[in-house]
Amino acid sequence: MPGHWSYITLVLYLASLGLYVRFLYAGRRWTGRLATILLALGLGSHYLALLERSHWVHSVPYNDLYGSLSLFGWLLAATYLGLELYYRQRSMGAFVLPCVLVLFIVGTWSSHGLPATHLEQGTMFALHVTLSILAYAAFALAFLLSTVYLLQDHYLRRRGAAGWRCPAMWRFPPLEGLEKMSRGSVRVGLVSLVAGTVLGILWEIRVQHHFLFMDPKVLITLVILALYAGYLWVSRRTGWRGARASLMCALTFLVVIFSYAVVNVYLSQFHRYL
Amino acid sequence: MQIVLIGLNHRTAPLELREQVAFSNEDVERATAELRDRCAMEETVVLSTCNRSELYGVRHEAEKSADGLEGFFADFHGLSRAQLNGCLYHRADLDAVRHLFRVAAGLDSMLLGEAEILGQVREAYRRASDAGSTGPVLNRLFQGAVEVGRRVRAETELGARPMSAASAGIKLAERVFGDLSSHSALVLGSGEIAEQAVEQFRQRKIKHLWIASRKLEHARSLAARVEAQTIPWDEFPGMLDRPDILVASVAAEQPVVSCEMLSHAMTDRKKGSMLLLDLGVPRNIDPAAADLYNFYLYDLDALTEIVEQNRQAREQEIPRAEAIIDAQISKFEAWRAGRSAVDLVDDLRSRLDSRRRRILEAHAAAFAHLGPEVRDDIDRLTAQLVEEMLKEPADRLRHARTWRERVQHMETLRGLFGLDSEDEQ
Known part of the structure; x- marks a missing residue:
């Protein structure tokens, strides 16, 4: 059964989401600040909920798909909070928190966690999974930022007043800011994914005494790395920067979802959760 | 103590009349002195903008009619009363308070929610305060007005959205680029609309601003005002790769900026998107530029x-602004009630003390045989008795839960002790 920290986290995330939405529409500063504070508290209690799960499974709390989803949500919220504080932009909270909530609810209430096998223990394994999921969280954030970029670009191109009727549209981060944040997020994701992959290779060699290069998870990870590296490159080229690069970033995230939801569950023998 | 207001604004008077009754900085000092002498004003603030001339005052004699103020208004500006007939409005107490708060909130402005009026209210108050013509009541009133203006702008959308084509364009530029202080703009033209755009850029501290106009002298004089650079008209096509925002507002039969020019500019440009604001009629920028990648084109329509x-x-934001005004009026009234309560207790004290002295004087013969020390003791003890009697009602007044409760207590005291009658005086 999910512990009381899970319920506290749910309440805090829901309250934070409500305030972020209110902030987007009404623009009151204190609403935004309170939303940030509640998100930070939610992150704290989510961490304790992950610890509870960890005690239950006697391993890292993400040795199954649902545990990893919960960690995904936690890292997404943490990455967003870092980005919000760095760029002083709160208006993306209303888009990020629903994703965090869905990941948290599915991750927490779908499964109680399975006791870990002896293979799924140790620091190297923990770091491999954590860094990989951090990368996914950063890519998810870049996806949301790129989507908002494309939405705003669409309304700017339409030129009419229709898009600007909603007060929230005037409070979105500017296009340039969204581009910067998206690139920053992808950079964090790339570094994490490279580090996580290297640690995964080392861990596999240690426990299996060989490395299976042709594992679908390894191949799809290389594709993801190449696509995001390509995005970083083209996002500074004259003919690509802006909407085209953002579209590429958003579409690349579909490959990440494929890797996480399909490859992890059905295709990879070694990375299979279920 | 009564708060009074007399004035006229864009709704009640035509521009010619508003111009005649405007108060210059020098006028304000003279008007303040005259209001004090002629209309028995204890405190005054003169608020004079291009759309309104208003006098706020505080006076003791509530029975004085508005005629005195109206006469002052006419005489001060050398006008006859007939000329002002129907143009002046009068407000007193709560109505005057509400009026000022609505003015500060921008609800009474020609351009609903305009931001400048709050600065003008603040400036009028500062000037009056420096001249020593404000007192506790107007200090409190104008501080409340400034707070209303600030809250309305912070908590509602009333002042948030741009209301002119130029400012709407600049707001869109902020949607694309964010803070404009690290960006650049090129303005084509030096007419009134171009001037508005230049002013908006100046307010946002844009990093580089170039102005190109066929009338080079106009461009130079405009550039000098905002520390911009002028470029010869013929050279602007070669400059198009440099600005992030292009504003065009020139009189031309054909577009002066073509798609080819913009395509070349984007190729040479090392930066991202470019915003094109075409404020000219007929249009100055080829409408086909809207289809070019990374260009956002907005025309006047x-x-x-x-x-x-x-x-x-x-x-739609007016009800929210009115709610803020209501809350601030309640605060102001609570303060006024508190202030009146202090006056009331002082009044009561002085009446009771005067009765005490009268009684002591009436019985002075009976105490004549007593020594001076004992007589002093009797005087002190009776004075102490009066203070003790006042302590409880004063505390209850001070600690009333709401200003309405305080007003009720005050009315009771006034009624019971006959403080409204002048007989005791």
């Missing part, structure tokens, strides 16, 4: 549509 929509959105 598109911007006017946004402005009209913003005007409607501002009107």
Whole structure:
């Protein structure tokens, strides 16, 4: 059964989401600040909920798909909070928190966690999974930022007043800011994914005494790395920067979802959760 | 103590009359002195903008009619009363308070929710305060007005949305680039609309601003005002790769900026998107530029549509602004009631003390045989008795839960002790 920290986290995330939405529409500063504070508290209690799960499974709390989803949500919220504080932009909270909530609810209430096998223990394994999921969280954030970029670009191109009727549209981060944040997020994701992959290779060699290069998870990870590296490159080229690069970033995230939801569950023998 | 207001504004008087009754900085000092002498004003603030001339005052004699103020208004500006007939409005107490708060909130402005009026209210108050013509009541009133203006702008959308084509365009530029202080703009033209755009850029501390106009002298004089650079008209096509925002507002039969020019500029450009604001009629930028990648083109029609929509959105915010005003009026009234309570207790004390002295004087013969020390003791003890009697009602007044409760207590005291009658005086 999910512990009381899970319920506290749910309440805090829901309250934070409500305030972020209110902030987007009404623009009151204190609403935004309170939303940030509640998100930070939610992150704290989510961490304790992950610890509870960890005690239950006697391993890292993400040795199954649902545990990893919960960690995904936690890292997404943490990455967003870092980005919000760095760029002083709160208006993306209303888009990020629903994703965090869905990941948290599915991750927490779908499964109680399975006791870990002896293979799924140790620091190297923990770091491999954590860094990989951090990368996914950063890519998810870049996806949301790129989507908002494309939405705003669409309304700017339409030129009419229709898009600007909603007060929230005037409070979105500017296009340039969204581009910067998206690139920053992808950079964090790339570094994490490279580090996580290297640690995964080392861990596999240690426990299996060989490395299976042709594992679908390894191949799809290389594709993801190449696509995001390509995005970083083209996002500074004259003919690509802006909407085209953002579209590429958003579409690349579909490959990440494929890797996480399909490859992890059905295709990879070694990375299979279920 | 009564708060009074007399004035006229864009709704009640035509521009010619408003110009005649405007108060210059020198006028304000003279008006303040005359109001004090002629209309028995204890405190005064003169608020004079291009759309309104208003006198706020505080006086003791509530029975004095508004005629005195109206006469002052006419005489001060050398006008006859007939000329002001029907143009002046009078407000007293709560109505005057509400009026000022609505003015500060921008609800009484020609352009609903305009931001400048709050600065003008603040400036009028500062000037009056420096001249020593404000007192506790107007200090409190104008501080409340400034707070209302600040809150309305922070908590509602009333002042948030741009209301002119130029400002709507600049707001869109902020949607694309964010803070404009690290960006650059090129303005084509030096007419009135170009001037508005230049002013908006100046307010946002844009990093580089170039102005190109066929009338080079106009461009130079405009550039000198805002520390911009002028470029010869013929050279602007070669400059198009440098600005992030291009504003065009020139009189031309054909577009002066073509798609080819913009395509070349984007190729040479090392930066991202470019915003094109075409404020000219006929249009100055080839409409086909809207299809070029990374260009956002807005013409006057598109911007006017946004402005009209913003005007409607501002009107929807009026109830929220009125709620803020109501809250501030309650605070002000609570303060006034508290202040009146202190006056009331002082009044009561002086009446009781005067009765005490009269009784002591009436019985002075009976105490004549007593020594001076004992007589002093009797005087001190009776004075102490009066203070003790006042302590409880004063505390209850001070600690009333609401200003309405305080007013009720005050009315009771006034009624029971006959403080409204002048007999005791």
